[in-house]
Amino acid sequence: MDSYTNRDEELEHTHLDPHEWRYICEGNAKVAFAYTGSDLQFAGWVLRLNKCFLDDENEVSSNQDTLLKEIEYLQKNNTFEIDVIGSLIGVQYILPQRSTYVTHIFLSQLNELAASTRPSHRANTHIDTRQQIGVLVPNMLTSLAPTPAPGVHTITVELKPKWGFLTKSTLISDKNSIKRRVCRYCMHQYTKHDADNRSTFCPLDLFSDDYKRVVYALDCLALSPQNNIRVFVGGQILSAPLQLCLEGVPLWDKLKHTLARIILAEGILIKLKHLQSSLDSLDIEGVFPRYQRAVKSGTLADEEPTLNDWVNTVAEFRRTNDICGHANGSERRINDKQAVLEFLLSTVLKDISIMIAVEQIPSQSASSRTAAELPKYRIAIVDTEPKKLSKMSVYLERYQRIVSNYLESHPDPDKQKHCQE
Ligand SMILES: O=P(O)(O)O[C@@H]1[C@@H](OP(=O)(O)O)[C@H](OP(=O)(O)O)[C@H](O)[C@H](OP(=O)(O)O)[C@H]1OP(=O)(O)O
Ligand SMILES: Nc1ncnc2c1ncn2[C@@H]1O[C@H](COP(=O)(O)OP(=O)(O)OP(=O)(O)O)[C@@H](O)[C@H]1O
Structure with a gap:
């Protein structure tokens, strides 16, 4: 790398x-x-x-x-x-x-x-x-080599994997208990898209440690890319990942295996999932009352957090996780400001994109995680800006709306999805 x-x-x-x-x-x-x-x-x-x-x-x-x-x-x-x-x-x-x-x-x-x-x-x-x-x-779309060899094309995949976990927070109200069974992305589809355009992609597959599930997730993304996958060849975006074709040879099937092996070898999504869920261990329902209390008491001012605030939040997150293992936020006894800033860090990590650039897709059909050597690749994350404290009420309302819309379209519990971690 x-x-x-x-x-x-x-x-x-x-x-x-x-x-x-x-x-x-x-x-x-x-x-x-x-x-x-x-x-x-x-x-x-x-x-x-x-x-x-x-x-x-x-x-x-x-x-x-x-x-x-x-x-x-x-x-x-x-x-x-x-x-x-x-x-x-x-x-x-x-x-x-x-x-x-x-x-x-x-x-x-x-x-x-x-x-x-x-x-x-x-x-x-x-x-x-x-x-x-x-x-x-x-530029993540250009050649990995200083002078590109003739006929070599850089293929870059941009993934926006979104939320990789189901909440374990004990602070979810009964009416929203669906949050423990259906992931936010799958529910969000019913707010964002009509029946013809909904995706079958479930981030929990992509974030899993299971090779087949990762490949399956990539296939679902390819079928319905929305803004969660983009494929670029030689710097040009393809209209759909399934269009990937070099010299007349369709390549998506090979690319997806290469990607799955890179993702699992890096362990980046497993790590991301762990960070997202431990930084959001209370859920917005649990953290919002703490936000209100912190604003009322003056612990959180109107201004956005300073760099020092963020750095201290990470240090305290590490310290309290070391003491309690991977216990959830309510067990970690963190203060209100810490809880809110951890939630906002999780929100950043739920919205980042990962760019993976490869130049060669191994020719043998490597269809298991260990089957072949990884090609040379480059990987980076983009879109890491801090999320705003002033959006806390937006976050509460947005998730509430996502849950309500999903429940409205799935009143029968037997017809509701069950996302698997
Ligand atoms: O809440 P979500 O999941 O819809 O995420 C928003 C994204 O929507 P999408 O990924 O399409 O669902 C949204 O993406 P799009 O504009 O839909 O491409 C933004 O990334 C937004 O972040 P910000 O407000 O620009 O800082 C994102 O808002 P944040 O929640 O990350 O602040
Ligand atoms: N280093 C890079 N190399 C190539 N393309 C890039 C690079 N960084 C960003 N891009 C492209 O620019 C797009 C927009 O960048 P970015 O994700 O930072 O925007 P944003 O407005 O913050 O996104 P969002 O709406 O997801 O919050 C990316 O989706 C990606 O396609």
Whole structure:
């Protein structure tokens, strides 16, 4: 596995040409562009930019003050990514970052150039042209070798695995006891999609330690990708993973086995599942009253947590887990602020994406976890920004709505799903 060194925080002042940046993809908050020009300082890097709602830009404010705030914010997020998320999941999964100045005109032109490629459901947002700094991260879609061999294609799979556990919290109300049997993703399908578009993917299969279940989960994702799997070949996104084909040979069946073996060899999803569930051991139902109490008593202020708050939360999480083994939060006797910040860390880990890049898919049909050597690959996690304290009520309401919608469509307990851990 290739690795990078971290903490390259230089801010670069270079003229950027919008025609040299190709739109890759976007999420709710960010959009990524790959460098296509010949300047070596950007070759192999991706520019990640903030988005905003179209109306937001009426609030114009771009002066030295906002620049300093932007620098502070980016540094905080970068340190959070390395020292908080990296220290939990493994710093080897965190991509290094650099920053570069971006101008209003460059961003406006990028907005125009990318408009026709962007998905229609994101049309109410665009690149925030007020930002003065863009973040550069290594491009996970390009070749693993410095000089790609002719005919070698980099295949990159982006997985957004979501929630990998069923809650064991003792603080769930009887009316919501379904949370102990049906995972949040499977229930959420009934809020997000109509009958024709629901997925059969269950994250608990993907997060399992069972090779066949992992492969099955990948197949379900391939059949209904939604925003949980994307496959890129040579930097270009495929319309569906099942379209994967090189020189006329369909490759999804081989790729899925390679992926399953990488996932299990890394142990990344098992670790992620353990972290998600132990950091969310109370469930939002158990943690929300503690949040309210902490706000009332002033233990939690209106402001978002500082870096120190996050680092201390991880240290205390480790300390109390060491004392109590893997006991749940109510047994660990953690204070209210700790409980809330642990929940928010879990929320980050439930929303990250994992990018896995491979260049060769072994030709022998390796259909078991030990069957063949792993190909050379690169793996990283993306989207690790802290979740906001101010969203605690949103989290409570959203999960409540997900449960209510599921129960409404499955009033008969015999017809309800039973997700297996
Ligand atoms: O609550 P969820 O599970 O719908 O997760 C949201 C994601 O929805 P999806 O994965 O499609 O279900 C949502 O993804 P999409 O915009 O749907 O691609 C975001 O990742 C959102 O995070 P944030 O508010 O941008 O920080 C995510 O919100 P958080 O709950 O992580 O804050
Ligand atoms: N290092 C990278 N190399 C290649 N592509 C990348 C890289 N980082 C991000 N991307 C692409 O950009 C997309 C958007 O980035 P990101 O996930 O950070 O956005 P987001 O708005 O925070 O996402 P979400 O809505 O899931 O919270 C990713 O889904 C991925 O396809």
